Amino acid sequence: MLEDIMQRAMRSLALLCTLCLLLNLVAAAVAHGQTDEDLERNEKNRLLEQTYKKRLKAWRAERLRESVLLSTPRARQEREDEFAARVSDMSLREKVGQVFMVTFPGNVYSGDVADLVEKEKVGGVILYGISGNLGPARRLKRLTDELQGHATVDGDHLPLFVAVDQEGGTVSRLRDGFTQFPSAMALGATGDPDNADYEARIMATELLGVGVNVDFAPVADVNTNPENPVIGLRSFGSDPYLVAAFVRAFVESSRSEGLLCAAKHFPGHGEAAVDSHVGLPSLPFDAARLERVEFPPFIAAIAAKTPMIMTAHIALPKLNPEDPTLPATLSPAVLQGLLRGTLGYKGVIVTDSLFMGAVMKRFGPAEAAVKAFEAGADLLLFGADLYDRGEGEKTVGYEKAAMQALYDAVKSGRVSEKRLDASVERILRAKSRIAPRLLVPRDDRYALVSAGDDAGREAAEFMAGEAVTLVRNQGFLPLGETGGLAVIYPKKLDAVGKAFDSGLPWAKLVPVADDPTDDDVARAKATVKAAGGRALVVVSGVARHPAQEALVRALAAQKGAKIGVVAAGLPYDLLQFKEAPLLVATYGAHPGAFAALAAVCADEQRFTGHLPVSLPGLGDVGFAAPLRR
Known part of the structure; x- marks a missing residue:
């Protein structure tokens, strides 16, 4: 009986093999009927697929190598020193370019932006929706790949700063497909700095995933003026030490994830009653008031080793009695005396946009750039303000004029080349923290974008509800x-x-x-x-x-x-x-x-937030009313 069963099984297996052979012959016949063009296209796609896989594997290997090489303080310091040494090989034109961060039109690498990157050797770019730079995550990644692929100095690749303002709340430039977090003030209302930590981690993952390596956040301003027209919800609150706790958590988390960040706006924009995009706020504060109220969040950011601090376009007549309307961005007393001197900051000082009304109305972009640099700024930022005013077509021309003005100032001796070298070195040291990634294959299957996943959305909703x-x-x-x-x-x-x-x-x-x-x-x-x-x-x-x-x-x-x-x-x-x-x-x-x-x-949960600001007659910082009364 067993022998009969085995024989039947062998016959069935033989029949199955015969059928498989016939199917293969049919498939071969069908393939033979393909045109030469079809065969060539299939082979090209097969090779392209292999190329993508090889590049993806290489990219992952490079990331692993970088994480190993930069895993110790000594390794990071050696890398910083290696980058900083490149300043001696740069031409004057290249060094001038490195201290500029610029805006450009459109989301295609050509024309103006190609000229700024390849000829002017700019140190960085900042992206905005109003200037047409932004869009879905994968398209943005292709743009940043193009930018970095052409960023060379003296023939060797030097990473660009690629920046956005991604603060959470209303100032979140990346929206399409990205996690939308509640405002900084909402996070302050939760009373839990871990929320700022987690927010920064998710933001860093999403921004780095599309090639953005600088986030101009967190806002370190203490919102002491309820009628402040430009800060408001962007601040964590009106108590200096509440704000400091959230700023420190945000900075530490951003750094740990490999994203450069910038605490802003020094020496503090929270009391302003004028929007510096339009006009010049003037605050009657002396150094003692600043140290008591405005400085604690910046001290916390410095303690957390923030790579950048952004300046404010505010006037402080008591600190600049010889020129009471001089913006802090252009004030040596503020940048060198307070930020470098009193607070001991050694990182990159970046200006707020020099196209903003607070500086452009009086000085113009070229003179503002030179004066800001003389005052102690390292990185001169030109944002999308002209696009807001319907004059976007003038942007690149003004940026180039500002570069030429600084170049001429160095050539004439108004600005020493030693001073320029010091800023370029600080910028290069910051850039050493940007991992030199290989270009990710452009095919959407390998875009490696992790923006806007469910975990981020759920976390943001929880934080907003908790506030x-x-x-x-x-x-x-x-x-x-x-x-x-x-x-x-x-x-x-x-x-x-x-x-x-x-x-x-x-x-x-x-x-x-x-x-x-x-x-x-x-x-x-x-x-x-x-x-x-x-x-x-x-x-x-x-x-x-x-x-x-x-x-x-x-x-x-x-x-x-x-x-x-x-x-x-x-x-x-x-x-x-x-x-x-x-x-x-x-x-x-x-x-x-x-x-x-x-x-x-619906009586399904309870309020959990506490006031992060004082509301006279209603409650001070930390107050929350009981639900049942």
């Missing part, structure tokens, strides 16, 4: 099982509607204009009445949109109404509604904050 702060609750919450609720919000904040649709579906939603119209007010009144008189009104930018305050007061005037106010921008908006029974701050319009707000209204 939401209850500032007052006088019988408004909890809603109870029978309580109605109307939610009135600016229609541009569609995340509010989505959050309540999902988390509290029975709430009645009323989207309105930024400046609510009479019709908006009428609809809101009717909805509040139908909801039993209880409503949340979400406001944002009340000073710019006074009709929002009028809407709240009109609703509160209705008989039996309980109107809570949610500040979805600056928490200072709540100061206009001190009599409201419910006051909540979200520190920005992040979806995670609104999801947490809806969950609290």
Whole structure:
């Protein structure tokens, strides 16, 4: 019996082999029917695939080699010294180019940007959406590969600084496919510097994945002026030591991940009442005030070995009595006296954009560049401000004129070449921390981009939710099982509607204009009445949109109404509604904050945030109201 079974099995195996042979013959016949063009294309694709795999393997091997070589302080120091020694081999034109970081038009390597990189030998570029540089992650990676591939000095590759402003919150240049974090002030409201640490790690992974090696963050300004028009939510708070803790965590994490960062804006922009993009703020502070309030976050950044510190375009008449309107960026007393001297900073000093109104109106870009360099700046930044003003076509011309002005200043002796060498050496030492990566294959399958994954998004939403702060609750919450609720919000904040649709579906939603119209007010009144008189009104930018305050007061005037106010921008908006029974701050319009707000209204979680700024009459830094009262 067993012998019969074995014979049948052998016959079946023989039949299977015969069928496989026939199928192979058919396949060969089909392949034989292909045209020469088809065969050539298939072979080309096969070789191309092998090439990609080889380059990818080489890239990974190079990264491993670099991590081993740079894993000890001695190895890193040797690499720094090797880079710094290159200054002696550079021409004057090359050295001048290295101290400039420039803006350029478009996202294709050609024309202006090719000239700036290959001829002018610029030290770095900064990318903006308004100048057309940004886009999806893979396209951005191809642009940065092109930039680095042409960055040579004296025939040898020298990495470019490739920078963006990726602070979190509203100042996040990379959006398409990247994790969107809540504002710095929201992180401050969580009270946990580990959130800044984790945010910086995710940002570093995403930025390095697309070839960006410099992040102009964190903001180290202490936001002591509630009416500050340019810092606000970009600051971690109004307490110097709260801000310092978050700044240090961000810097340390960025460095550990291999991303260069820059604490900004020295000596401190938090008290300014004028936007330096437009005009020149002037602060009546002496050195003692700066040391007490503005300096602690910068001292923390220096202790964390921040590779760069960015200057502020603010006037300090008490420090520059001979020229009371001299911006700090152009002040030797500030850059050399305070930053280098008092604080002992040895890293790269980078200017804020020299196209900003605070310096350009008085000096022009060429003279501003020379004066900033004379004052002690190392890296002269030219941002996209002209694009904001509708004059973007002038950008590259002004940048080249500024380079020529510094070149002429060195040739004439106004600026010594020794002074230039010192700045170039600091820049080269910073560049030594940029690993000399091989170009990643351009095929999208091997782009190695890790931007915007679910882990980053979930972390950002958690942080935003953790920040939401209850500032007052006088019988408004909890809603109870029978309580109605109307939610009135600016229609541009569609995340509010989505959050309540999902988390509290029975709430009645009323989207309105930024400046609510009479019709908006009428609809809101009717909805509040139908909801039993209880409503949340979400406001944002009340000073710019006074009709929002009028809407709240009109609703509160209705008989039996309980109107809570949610500040979805600056928490200072709540100061206009001190009599409201419910006051909540979200520190920005992040979806995670609104999801947490809806969950609290549904009695599914609790508020966990604490004020990172002082709100006179409502609470000081660290305050949070109890939920049940």
